[in-house]
Amino acid sequence: MIGIDLVQSTAETLMRKAAIEIPDDYLAGLKTAAAAEDGDLSSFVLEAMLENYAAAKEDSRAMCGDTGCPRWYVKMGNEARIDGGPIALEAALRRATASATSSVPLRPNRVHPLWRTDHDNNVGIGAPEIEYGFEPGGDWIDLVTVHKGGLFGTDYRMLFPSDGIQGIKRFFLDSLVAFGKRGLACQPAIIGIGLGGSKDACMVLGKRAACLRVVGDRNPDAKIAELEDELKDLGNNIGMGAMGFVGKSMVIDCNIEVGYCHTGGMQMSVHAFCLSSRRAVARIYGDGRVAYRTDPQWFTDYQRRETVEWPQAQTKSG
Amino acid sequence: MATGPNKIRLSTNPTDDAIAALQIGDIVYLDGTIYTAREGVYMRVIEDRVDLPLDLPAVSAANFHCSPAATQHDDGSFVLGAVTATASFRFSKWIGRWLAASGAKLIIGKGGMSPEDYRDHFVPNGAIYLTTVGYGTGALLGRGVKQVRELHWKKELGLAQAMWVIEVENFGPFIVESDVAGNSLFERENAKIAANLEAAYEGTKPAVLKRFGETDDRKDEMI
Known part of the structure; x- marks a missing residue:
């Protein structure tokens, strides 16, 4: 049995880590981009960002003043x-979000869309989002x-089979x-792409591809993996870099996730996880151990399952 | 970089000469006092005609389009961690009247404003635009904050939209985006990038189903 106080204290630690510590995979990706960048202004920007990550960690302060919209993925x-069950879990995550907003501090970004009411704690109607996944075997929960x-960098379009690659x-x-342009997407970023599903599923897949997969990760379908490489190169050859200045750093990595769609369509969504790609993960085991990491490991074979039943043998291996 | 850009320390109440000396692409660090004001403050002052809660531009001529990651304790003290700008183009409808009302000489934000805003509002008021870097050097900017001096309209507007008055030292980096003549760094860069776009799009094709309002002129600045 996993205690609810442990869930809340772990969640508060995660909120702090996400805001302050740039994940290693993204940092390594940005260093590679900075080394390759030859645009004067773009280079200056990337060097300033690297200094900024170090300053955030050293001072234990949020790396960006816009601390984004906190959300939770629970596996x-x-x-x-x-x-206390899932209801207690949700309450603990909401409490952790509110308390970390003042203790880190984070910017209280969440407001009512019409009345602009701000509770100054990043909690409100539907906020933070809490999404779930399940995995065969295991007495643990992963909190991500x-x-x-960013208000910019995301788009959706209904394409069709004849649009093709x-x-x-x-x-x-x-x-x-x-x-x-003008750097509104806060590039260079991890770009997530959703293909297929339906409009809502496509957006979810693309957002998860951006936020729940790490730099260097590749889709298990070899041809999709190739397309990920190809799109990354394509993005880095626009001639645009950080802040929309002349350069070649737009895409730190490109991750694609797919879902089966209507036979006549090919939904596509694009999501940019910004220069401050804030994510933090902890696994809480049934015996109370907690292990922190930065790779959500969300997209397992089980999450991408395509057959009617998940084979029993795999269920048992956990 | 072999030759870095110019780095300049600038007062938040700069002289006309100091502003005129700045060139687009220069790196600026600020000393003095800045205040935050964005749509909440603009609407309150310009549309609702509420009096300014402080003496502008005497206190500061530097308006930061920003909501800090900060909180106020029950005893009235402040904790301010990181500060980062928000995208300025959305404030176009108020900026002319704001520059006139506040006497601001430095507008600091994300992404600059349109060439028309510079021509019609910034140049006549002797103001320039400084863009933050990154975006998201929030921790570096946080280091330049000496203290929060005042917080106005917290109750009316919430922490994010309230007017924060902040004392700063060596606060930066910022890049000069528009100069006193209204030249824009983003525009200059965009024009250079536009020359390569056709090549970048080679091997792609337009979607079979069009969308309303679409432009196929990718040289457009979109704002």
């Missing part, structure tokens, strides 16, 4: 039991917090060029 092993930033490339470039 539960099939044998996990939480004291993502504080995605050429159409995918066009919409990908359109999204980067449109939102990259």
Whole structure:
């Protein structure tokens, strides 16, 4: 049985880590981009960002003043039991979000869309979002917090089979060029792409591809992995870099996730996880151990399952 | 970088000469006092005609388009961690009247404003635009904050939209985006990038189903 106080204290630690510590995979990716960048202004910007990550960690302060919109992804092993059940879990995550907003501090970004009411704690109607996944075997829960930033850099379009890869490339470039101007997308970023599903599923897949997969990770489908490489290169050859200045750093990595869609369509969404790609993860085991990491390991074979039943043998291996 | 850009220390109440000496692409660090004001403050002052709660521009001529990651304790003290700008183009409808009402000489934000805003509002008021870097050097900017002096309209506007008055030292980096003549760094860069766009799009094709309001002129600045 996993205690609810442990869930809340772990969640508060995650909120702090996400806001302050740039994940290692993204940092390494940005260093590689900075080394390759030859645009004067773009280079200056990337060097300033690297200094900024160090300053954030050293001073224990948020790396960006816009600390994004905190949200939670909870993945539960099939044998996990939480004291008080899922209702208590949700309350603990909401309490942790509110308390970390003043203790870190984070910017209280969340307001009512019409009345602009601000509770000054990042909690409100539907906020923070809490999404769930399950995994065969295991008595653990994974808590993942993502504080995605940015009002810019995300778009959706209904494409069709006849648009093909050429159409995918066009919409990908359109999204980067449109939102990259003046650096509105806060590039270079991890770009997530959702293909297929339905409109809502496509947005969810793309956002998760951006926020729940790490730099260097590749889709298990070899041809999709190739497309990820190709789109990354395409984005970095626009001639645009950080802040929309002349350069070649737009995409730190490109991650694609797919879902089966209507036979006549090919939905596509594009999501930019910004320069402050805030994510932090902890696994809480049934015996109370807590292990922190930065890789959500969200997209397992089980999460991408495509057959009617998940084979029993795999269920048992956990 | 072999030759870095110019780095300049600038007062938050700069002289006309100091402003005129700045060139687009220069790196600026600020000393003095800044205040935050964005849509909440603009609407309150310009549309609702509420009096300014402080003496502008005497206190400060530097308006930061920003909401800090900060909180106020029950005893009235402040904790301010990181500060980062928000995108300025959305404030275009108020900026002319704001520059006139506040006497601001430095508008600090994300992404600059349109060439028309510079021509019609900034140049006549002797103001320039400084863009933050990154975006998101929030921790570096946080280091330049000496203290929060005042917080106005917290109750009316909430922490994010309230007017924060902040004492700063060596506060930066910022990049000069528009100069006193209204030249824009983003525009200059955009024009250079536009020359390569056709090549970048080679091997792609337009979507079979068009959307309303679409432009195919990718040289457009979109704002």
